[in-house]
Amino acid sequence: MDFGLSEEQELLFENLADLVEREWDEEAYNDCYYNKHCYPRDFIMKLQEAGFTMLGVPEEFGGTPVDTVTMVMFAKELARMTGASLPCASNAISIDDILSFGSPEQQRIVLDYVAQNGSAPFALGFSEPQAGSDSSGILTTATRKDGKVYISGHKTMVTDADTSPYLLCITKNLEEPVAFKAMSMWLVPMDAPGVRLEPLHKIGLRTSGFHEVYLENVELPESSLLGVEGAGFMQLMKNFEIERLMLVAIGVGMAEAAFEEVARYANYREQFGKPLGQFQLIQEKITDMAIKLENMKNIIFKTAWEKDNGRSVQIGSALAKRYCAMASFEVLDEAMQIMGGMGYTEESRISRMWLDARHLRIAGGTDEIMVHIAGRAILKNYK
Amino acid sequence: MNVVACVKVVPDDQDLTVSPDYTLDFDRARPSISTYDLNAVEEGVRLVEDNGGSLKVLTVGDSSIDDSKLKKNILSRGADDLLMVADEDMKAMDAHQTACALKAALAKIDSYDLILCGDGSADLYAQQVGAQLGQLLGIPVINCVSKITVENGAVIAERTLEHEVEILEIPMPAVISVTSDINLPRIAGMKQILAAGKKPAVVLRATDLEYAALATIEVLETLAPKETDRKHIIIEGDSDEAIAAFIANVAKVI
Numbered sequence: 001m002d003f004g005l006s007e008e009q010e011l012l013f014e015n016l017a018d019l020v021e022r023e024w025d026e027e028a029y030n031d032c033y034y035n036k037h038c039y040p041r042d043f044i045m046k047l048q049e050a051g052f053t054m055l056g057v058p059e060e061f062g063g064t065p066v067d068t069v070t071m072v073m074f075a076k077e078l079a080r081m082t083g084a085s086l087p088c089a090s091n092a093i094s095i096d097d098i099l100s101f102g103s104p105e106q107q108r109i110v111l112d113y114v115a116q117n118g119s120a121p122f123a124l125g126f127s128e129p130q131a132g133s134d135s136s137g138i139l140t141t142a143t144r145k146d147g148k149v150y151i152s153g154h155k156t157m158v159t160d161a162d163t164s165p166y167l168l169c170i171t172k173n174l175e176e177p178v179a180f181k182a183m184s185m186w187l188v189p190m191d192a193p194g195v196r197l198e199p200l201h202k203i204g205l206r207t208s209g210f211h212e213v214y215l216e217n218v219e220l221p222e223s224s225l226l227g228v229e230g231a232g233f234m235q236l237m238k239n240f241e242i243e244r245l246m247l248v249a250i251g252v253g254m255a256e257a258a259f260e261e262v263a264r265y266a267n268y269r270e271q272f273g274k275p276l277g278q279f280q281l282i283q284e285k286i287t288d289m290a291i292k293l294e295n296m297k298n299i300i301f302k303t304a305w306e307k308d309n310g311r312s313v314q315i316g317s318a319l320a321k322r323y324c325a326m327a328s329f330e331v332l333d334e335a336m337q338i339m340g341g342m343g344y345t346e347e348s349r350i351s352r353m354w355l356d357a358r359h360l361r362i363a364g365g366t367d368e369i370m371v372h373i374a375g376r377a378i379l380k381n382y383k
Numbered sequence: 384m385n386v387v388a389c390v391k392v393v394p395d396d397q398d399l400t401v402s403p404d405y406t407l408d409f410d411r412a413r414p415s416i417s418t419y420d421l422n423a424v425e426e427g428v429r430l431v432e433d434n435g436g437s438l439k440v441l442t443v444g445d446s447s448i449d450d451s452k453l454k455k456n457i458l459s460r461g462a463d464d465l466l467m468v469a470d471e472d473m474k475a476m477d478a479h480q481t482a483c484a485l486k487a488a489l490a491k492i493d494s495y496d497l498i499l500c501g502d503g504s505a506d507l508y509a510q511q512v513g514a515q516l517g518q519l520l521g522i523p524v525i526n527c528v529s530k531i532t533v534e535n536g537a538v539i540a541e542r543t544l545e546h547e548v549e550i551l552e553i554p555m556p557a558v559i560s561v562t563s564d565i566n567l568p569r570i571a572g573m574k575q576i577l578a579a580g581k582k583p584a585v586v587l588r589a590t591d592l593e594y595a596a597l598a599t600i601e602v603l604e605t606l607a608p609k610e611t612d613r614k615h616i617i618i619e620g621d622s623d624e625a626i627a628a629f630i631a632n633v634a635k636v637i
């Protein structure tokens with residue numbers, strides 16, 4: 001078994017490290033996070049210039065195709081080096097639906113926007129007040145009249161709704177009894193009449209907005225449909241397994257950043273006349289954190305490798321999502337414990353990462369839903 | 384225009400370890416591009432982007448520099464191709480030997496208009512190779528160049544000196560050593576890294592060249608300084624006496 005990186009991967013991460021060393025500004029990021037509530041645009045544009053925001057996007061669309069292992073490693077490394085949750089590492093996954101199913105016009109909108117902004121031009125509108133884990137319960141509809149389409153409904157917990165020019169809105173045909181055949185995807189311009197936002201206030205991930213999106217008879221041309229009518233759910237599910245891996249890879253990277261920071265801290269912070277690291281209770285924490293980090297990296301990289309080798313990752317991605325969402329938060333929580341009171345302040349980036357990582361147990365499918373997916377599938381294998 | 388950027392391969396200083404007898408252990412140090420030479424490469428890329436032509440990277444050194452990752456690293460920075468001379472006979476060359484080896488290697492290149500060097504090497508930083516190479520080739524040579532443009536077949540070079548900025552027009556071919564602030568070397572993206580493996584890289588041996596140069600320097604020892612404990616001398620206040628005491632203490636160590 002080969003755990004080594006390829007020369008290309010080594011060079012990729014060395015170049016990324018150079019870029020982060022040159023361009024990452026922790027103070028500016030904290031200002032974005034705590035005060036301005038926006039992404040660190042200058043830094044993201046540097047990633048964009050180096051082509052890193054198009055990693056994994058096919059060559060025909062101007063990207064650099066790489067395997068899933070490299071993409072997952074990149075997401076993890078970017079989070080480790082910056083200590084930040086930067087979704088632009090996963091652009092390839094977010095925009096794949098548009099590149100795979102969209103019209104040439106929709107593809108162009110997306111590619112132009114990524115080129116200019118380093119991020120995707122749309123927010124995802126799937127969850128609704130009555131439909132979270134049970135997404136089949138959505139009630140937003142698309143109705144046709146005089147050659148136009150009218151969207152009505154209420155989306156909630158929409159990340160980036162305030163900054164994205166479009167909402168990738170999932171609607172449901174309430175007459176279709178089979179849920180996965182009932183859904184359709186639309187690209188709704190956020191400035192269309194009838195779209196209204198109400199802010200929600202997240203405790204973490206404060207660089208992005210979070211909104212309720214009300215859609216009242218929003219009139220769209222037929223060309224706003226993305227892909228095939230009724231295939232919206234299948235389209236959305238094309239990449240959800242890899243999406244989960246990419247999501248938790250950020251948590252693993254932040255946990256690793258915190259681990260490295262507190263391991264150093266334990267070597268120099270003295271109490272009772274010796275460094276914290278000389279107390280066995282602290283050594284135990286460091287050891288257990290290291291075990292969790294090893295396990296997390298193994299499970300995400302191995303699952304990515306399985307995907308690259310054409311194996312099913314239905315169970316693997318659910319196991320990875322469930323384990324890493326919890327374990328990355330546990331590592332961050334212990335890191336905060338080793339830091340003591342200063343770890344609980346905004347002066348330390350540990351508290352910021354702790355807030356950010358907590359959402360991984362909820363978004364992208366909750367811990368419990370991962371059991372729902374993996375548990376049933378595993379038992380089925382033993383019938 | 385055809386540009387050649389000279390690059391030295393040095394051990395990655397992050398992997399150097401000091402042995403108990405203060406000698407340096409290079410065993411774990413992988414070959415890497417001397418930092419200042421990245422500015423020469425970047426300037427070459429920029430000149431070729433602006434004026435057309437091609438950029439070749441030239442490097443000479445011992446056999447360890449014939450390293451696949453290193454070659455990809457060099458070529459991912461924007462050069463079109465690489466000419467490497469890697470031979471155990473070229474181990475630990477001094478500046479004179481290096482300049483002679485580069486001259487011999489340049490004889491293998493059809494034509495060049497400009498040869499770019501870094502300010503100095505990341506390990507020895509003698510700042511000699513560029514000057515000696517120009518002398519050996521019998522062509523114009525200048526150092527400390529912080530801006531280069533090309534006009535009517537000549538190089539316009541700016542040198543930032545202590546009290547003035549000198550602007551020179553130099554006929555080509557010429558050898559120019561650039562400063563480390565002439566540009567910001569670009570970050571190689573995955574596209575460039577993947578493409579690097581497909582670019583031409585020619586590796587020659589010393590016997591392929593007409594080269595013979597004796598060492599002008601004999602290295603007796605290279606030792607790391609001994610570590611001493613911090614002295615914890617604290618001088619408080621900003622009175623003249625305090626400042627004098629501070630200077631006296633600093634003078635003791637230098």
Ligand SMILES: Cc1cc2nc3c(=O)[nH]c(=O)nc-3n(C[C@H](O)[C@H](O)[C@H](O)COP(=O)(O)OP(=O)(O)OC[C@H]3O[C@@H](n4cnc5c(N)ncnc54)[C@H](O)[C@@H]3O)c2cc1C
Binds near residue numbers: 126127128132363367
């Ligand atoms: C930071 C963040 C960003 C988000 N961004 C977006 C976005 O951009 N677009 C979007 O559409 N949505 C987004 N979401 C919403 C996210 O998809 C939902 O929060 C998630 O699907 C869970 O739904 P819910 O919050 O309604 O919880 P619920 O589904 O109500 O679940 C509540 C609790 O019940 C548990 N539960 C539910 N069903 C079962 C069951 N069958 N068995 C056992 N336990 C169960 C859950 O695991 C959970 O613990 C985001 C969420 C967060 C936290």
